Amino acid sequence: QSVLTQPPSVSGAPGQRVTISCTGSSSNIGAGYDVHWYQQFPGTAPKLLIYTNYNRPSGVPDRFSASKSGTSASLAITGLQAGDEADYYCQSYDSSLSGSDVFGTGTKVTVL
Amino acid sequence: QVQLQESGPGLVKASETLSLTCTVSGGSITNYYWSWIRHPPGKGLEWMGNIYYSGSTNYKPSLRSRVTMSVDTSKNQFSLKLSSVTAADTAVYYCARRPGIYNSLGFDYWGQGTLVTVSS
Numbered sequence: 001q002s003v004l005t006q007p008p009s010v011s012g013a014p015g016q017r018v019t020i021s022c023t024g025s026s027s028n029i030g031a032g033y034d035v036h037w038y039q040q041f042p043g044t045a046p047k048l049l050i051y052t053n054y055n056r057p058s059g060v061p062d063r064f065s066a067s068k069s070g071t072s073a074s075l076a077i078t079g080l081q082a083g084d085e086a087d088y089y090c091q092s093y094d095s096s097l098s099g100s101d102v103f104g105t106g107t108k109v110t111v112l
Numbered sequence: 113q114v115q116l117q118e119s120g121p122g123l124v125k126a127s128e129t130l131s132l133t134c135t136v137s138g139g140s141i142t143n144y145y146w147s148w149i150r151h152p153p154g155k156g157l158e159w160m161g162n163i164y165y166s167g168s169t170n171y172k173p174s175l176r177s178r179v180t181m182s183v184d185t186s187k188n189q190f191s192l193k194l195s196s197v198t199a200a201d202t203a204v205y206y207c208a209r210r211p212g213i214y215n216s217l218g219f220d221y222w223g224q225g226t227l228v229t230v231s232s
Contacts, residue, residue: 002156036218038157045206045222046157052217089157093215097173101147101215106156 003028004090004104011110012080020107022073022090028102030071033093037066037075040087049088050075077109085111114139116207116223124201126232130194134207134223141165141188145210147219148181148192150203158203162210163190197230204228 005023012018022035029035035053038046048057050066053073063084066075073092077084090104120132134146148160161171163181171179175194183190194201204227208219 033214034212034216034218036215038219040157045225046219047222048218048220051220057220091157091159091215091218099170099214100172101159101162101210103149103157103159 002105003094003102004092006088006090006104006107008105009108009110011112013112014080014082016080017076017078018080018109019077020075020088020090020109022075022104024071024073024092024094026071027096028071028092028094029068029073031095033095035066035068035073036091037064038089038091040089046089080109080111082111085109114209114221116209116221118205118207118223118226120226120228122227123229123231124197126198126230127196130192130197130201130205130228130230132192132205132207132226132228134190134192136188136190136209141183141185141190145213146183146190147208147210149206149208149219149222150201151206151225152200152203160192160194199230199232202228202230 037050039049040046053068063079094102115137117135124130142165145162147162163169178195180193204225206225207223209221211217
Protein backbone atom coordinates (compact mmCIF):
# COMPACT_ATOMS: atom_id res chain seq x y z
CA GLN A 1 0.00 0.00 0.00
CA SER A 2 1.57 3.25 -1.19
CA VAL A 3 1.67 6.31 1.06
CA LEU A 4 1.44 8.64 -1.95
CA THR A 5 -1.93 8.62 -3.70
CA GLN A 6 -2.44 9.49 -7.36
CA PRO A 7 -5.53 9.26 -9.57
CA PRO A 8 -5.45 6.00 -11.55
CA SER A 9 -5.99 7.78 -14.84
CA VAL A 10 -6.33 11.16 -16.48
CA SER A 11 -7.07 11.94 -20.09
CA GLY A 12 -7.15 14.86 -22.45
CA ALA A 13 -7.30 15.80 -26.09
CA PRO A 14 -4.18 16.82 -27.97
CA GLY A 15 -3.20 20.34 -27.06
CA GLN A 16 -5.05 20.35 -23.77
CA ARG A 17 -3.64 20.65 -20.26
CA VAL A 18 -3.86 17.83 -17.76
CA THR A 19 -2.78 17.68 -14.15
CA ILE A 20 -1.87 14.76 -11.92
CA SER A 21 -2.14 15.08 -8.17
CA CYS A 22 0.04 13.32 -5.61
CA THR A 23 -1.35 13.32 -2.09
CA GLY A 24 0.90 12.49 0.81
CA SER A 25 1.01 13.19 4.52
CA SER A 26 2.91 14.89 7.31
CA SER A 27 5.65 12.24 7.26
CA ASN A 28 6.60 12.71 3.62
CA ILE A 29 5.59 15.65 1.41
CA GLY A 30 4.18 17.57 4.37
CA ALA A 31 7.45 17.15 6.25
CA GLY A 32 9.24 19.06 3.53
CA TYR A 33 10.81 16.16 1.67
CA ASP A 34 11.31 16.70 -2.01
CA VAL A 35 8.99 15.29 -4.67
CA HIS A 36 10.13 13.84 -7.97
CA TRP A 37 8.16 12.68 -10.98
CA TYR A 38 8.85 9.85 -13.41
CA GLN A 39 7.49 9.00 -16.85
CA GLN A 40 7.31 5.36 -17.85
CA PHE A 41 6.39 3.93 -21.23
CA PRO A 42 5.34 0.26 -21.47
CA GLY A 43 8.28 -2.08 -21.38
CA THR A 44 10.82 0.60 -20.54
CA ALA A 45 12.49 1.90 -17.42
CA PRO A 46 11.08 4.96 -15.67
CA LYS A 47 12.66 8.25 -16.64
CA LEU A 48 13.21 11.13 -14.22
CA LEU A 49 10.89 13.85 -15.50
CA ILE A 50 10.95 16.39 -12.65
CA TYR A 51 13.36 16.45 -9.73
CA THR A 52 13.36 18.35 -6.45
CA ASN A 53 9.77 19.51 -6.73
CA TYR A 54 9.88 21.56 -9.96
CA ASN A 55 13.20 21.12 -11.77
CA ARG A 56 13.40 19.62 -15.26
CA PRO A 57 16.43 17.55 -16.27
CA SER A 58 18.10 18.56 -19.48
CA GLY A 59 16.01 17.51 -22.46
CA VAL A 60 12.62 17.52 -20.75
CA PRO A 61 10.27 19.95 -22.53
CA ASP A 62 8.91 22.89 -20.58
CA ARG A 63 5.43 21.55 -21.31
CA PHE A 64 6.02 19.54 -18.15
CA SER A 65 5.86 21.46 -14.88
CA ALA A 66 5.30 20.60 -11.25
CA SER A 67 4.54 22.18 -7.95
CA LYS A 68 4.28 21.26 -4.29
CA SER A 69 2.16 22.64 -1.49
CA GLY A 70 1.45 21.32 1.96
CA THR A 71 1.04 17.57 1.85
CA SER A 72 0.49 17.40 -1.90
CA ALA A 73 2.23 17.89 -5.20
CA SER A 74 1.07 18.05 -8.78
CA LEU A 75 2.39 17.55 -12.28
CA ALA A 76 0.99 19.50 -15.21
CA ILE A 77 1.35 18.67 -18.87
CA THR A 78 0.41 21.45 -21.26
CA GLY A 79 0.03 21.12 -25.01
CA LEU A 80 -0.70 17.42 -24.60
CA GLN A 81 0.80 15.25 -27.33
CA ALA A 82 0.22 11.65 -28.37
CA GLY A 83 3.76 10.87 -27.26
CA ASP A 84 2.92 11.87 -23.69
CA GLU A 85 0.70 8.82 -23.27
CA ALA A 86 2.46 6.93 -20.49
CA ASP A 87 2.38 6.13 -16.78
CA TYR A 88 3.49 8.84 -14.38
CA TYR A 89 4.69 8.33 -10.82
CA CYS A 90 5.43 10.78 -8.04
CA GLN A 91 8.08 9.86 -5.50
CA SER A 92 9.33 11.21 -2.19
CA TYR A 93 10.94 10.23 1.10
CA ASP A 94 8.99 9.18 4.15
CA SER A 95 10.40 9.57 7.64
CA SER A 96 8.17 7.00 9.27
CA LEU A 97 9.24 3.38 9.66
CA SER A 98 12.99 4.16 9.80
CA GLY A 99 12.84 6.25 6.63
CA SER A 100 11.96 4.98 3.21
CA ASP A 101 11.76 6.16 -0.35
CA VAL A 102 8.17 5.90 -1.53
CA PHE A 103 6.44 5.98 -4.89
CA GLY A 104 2.96 7.14 -5.74
CA THR A 105 0.33 4.73 -6.95
CA GLY A 106 0.85 5.83 -10.54
CA THR A 107 -1.35 7.58 -13.12
CA LYS A 108 -2.02 6.51 -16.66
CA VAL A 109 -2.25 9.47 -19.02
CA THR A 110 -4.36 8.83 -22.09
CA VAL A 111 -4.41 11.16 -25.08
CA LEU A 112 -7.86 11.05 -26.63
CA GLN B 113 27.13 8.97 -19.55
CA VAL B 114 26.38 6.75 -16.58
CA GLN B 115 24.84 3.40 -17.49
CA LEU B 116 23.46 0.67 -15.26
CA GLN B 117 22.89 -2.94 -16.27
CA GLU B 118 21.09 -5.59 -14.25
CA SER B 119 22.11 -9.22 -14.56
CA GLY B 120 20.96 -12.47 -13.03
CA PRO B 121 18.60 -15.40 -13.50
CA GLY B 122 15.24 -14.66 -15.04
CA LEU B 123 13.59 -17.62 -13.39
CA VAL B 124 13.73 -18.49 -9.71
CA LYS B 125 11.92 -21.29 -7.91
CA ALA B 126 9.58 -20.50 -5.08
CA SER B 127 11.21 -20.54 -1.63
CA GLU B 128 14.67 -19.99 -3.14
CA THR B 129 16.81 -16.85 -3.24
CA LEU B 130 16.69 -14.28 -6.02
CA SER B 131 20.12 -12.80 -6.81
CA LEU B 132 20.77 -9.84 -9.08
CA THR B 133 23.79 -7.68 -9.80
CA CYS B 134 23.89 -4.16 -11.17
CA THR B 135 27.02 -3.08 -13.03
CA VAL B 136 27.69 0.64 -13.24
CA SER B 137 29.65 2.01 -16.18
CA GLY B 138 30.57 5.51 -17.29
CA GLY B 139 30.96 6.70 -13.74
CA SER B 140 32.12 5.69 -10.30
CA ILE B 141 29.99 3.93 -7.74
CA THR B 142 31.63 5.95 -4.97
CA ASN B 143 29.90 8.84 -3.21
CA TYR B 144 26.41 7.76 -4.25
CA TYR B 145 23.48 5.79 -2.92
CA TRP B 146 22.29 2.97 -5.14
CA SER B 147 18.83 1.46 -5.14
CA TRP B 148 16.74 -1.49 -6.16
CA ILE B 149 13.20 -0.85 -7.35
CA ARG B 150 10.77 -3.41 -8.70
CA HIS B 151 7.65 -3.28 -10.83
CA PRO B 152 5.25 -6.21 -10.43
CA PRO B 153 3.03 -6.86 -13.45
CA GLY B 154 -0.06 -4.70 -13.39
CA LYS B 155 1.07 -2.81 -10.29
CA GLY B 156 3.06 0.27 -9.43
CA LEU B 157 6.71 0.84 -8.70
CA GLU B 158 8.01 -0.43 -5.38
CA TRP B 159 11.20 0.81 -3.74
CA MET B 160 13.08 -2.08 -2.13
CA GLY B 161 16.10 -0.46 -0.56
CA ASN B 162 19.27 1.56 -0.89
CA ILE B 163 22.95 0.91 -0.35
CA TYR B 164 25.62 3.56 0.02
CA TYR B 165 28.98 2.93 -1.64
CA SER B 166 30.43 2.46 1.84
CA GLY B 167 28.08 -0.48 2.41
CA SER B 168 25.47 1.05 4.70
CA THR B 169 21.94 -0.03 3.82
CA ASN B 170 18.32 0.96 4.25
CA TYR B 171 15.60 -1.51 3.35
CA LYS B 172 11.86 -1.24 2.94
CA PRO B 173 10.48 -2.40 6.29
CA SER B 174 8.16 -5.03 4.83
CA LEU B 175 11.08 -6.65 2.97
CA ARG B 176 13.76 -6.20 5.63
CA SER B 177 13.69 -9.82 6.81
CA ARG B 178 14.33 -11.13 3.28
CA VAL B 179 16.54 -8.53 1.59
CA THR B 180 20.31 -8.20 1.57
CA MET B 181 22.18 -5.64 -0.50
CA SER B 182 25.92 -5.46 -0.97
CA VAL B 183 28.41 -3.39 -2.93
CA ASP B 184 31.73 -4.17 -4.61
CA THR B 185 33.48 -0.90 -5.36
CA SER B 186 36.40 -2.67 -7.07
CA LYS B 187 34.00 -3.98 -9.71
CA ASN B 188 31.68 -0.95 -9.71
CA GLN B 189 28.82 -3.28 -8.87
CA PHE B 190 26.12 -3.65 -6.28
CA SER B 191 23.86 -6.61 -5.66
CA LEU B 192 20.47 -7.69 -4.38
CA LYS B 193 19.50 -10.92 -2.67
CA LEU B 194 15.86 -11.65 -1.84
CA SER B 195 15.23 -14.87 0.04
CA SER B 196 12.20 -17.13 0.33
CA VAL B 197 10.63 -15.80 -2.84
CA THR B 198 7.00 -16.39 -3.77
CA ALA B 199 4.93 -15.62 -6.85
CA ALA B 200 4.35 -12.15 -5.39
CA ASP B 201 8.03 -11.39 -6.02
CA THR B 202 7.61 -11.80 -9.78
CA ALA B 203 8.47 -8.41 -11.21
CA VAL B 204 10.77 -6.37 -13.38
CA TYR B 205 13.69 -5.42 -11.16
CA TYR B 206 15.50 -2.14 -11.73
CA CYS B 207 18.68 -0.77 -10.26
CA ALA B 208 19.00 2.98 -10.05
CA ARG B 209 21.31 5.74 -8.83
CA ARG B 210 20.12 7.92 -5.97
CA PRO B 211 22.36 11.00 -5.74
CA GLY B 212 20.89 12.90 -2.83
CA ILE B 213 20.61 12.33 0.89
CA TYR B 214 16.94 11.89 1.89
CA ASN B 215 16.38 11.36 -1.82
CA SER B 216 16.61 15.07 -2.53
CA LEU B 217 17.41 14.57 -6.22
CA GLY B 218 15.37 11.52 -7.17
CA PHE B 219 16.59 8.44 -8.99
CA ASP B 220 18.45 9.93 -11.92
CA TYR B 221 19.87 6.92 -13.77
CA TRP B 222 18.14 3.57 -14.18
CA GLY B 223 19.03 0.20 -15.60
CA GLN B 224 16.86 -1.21 -18.36
CA GLY B 225 15.29 -3.66 -15.94
CA THR B 226 15.25 -7.43 -15.80
CA LEU B 227 12.19 -9.61 -15.49
CA VAL B 228 12.38 -12.18 -12.73
CA THR B 229 9.66 -14.81 -12.66
CA VAL B 230 9.11 -16.99 -9.62
CA SER B 231 7.98 -20.45 -10.56
CA SER B 232 6.28 -23.00 -8.40
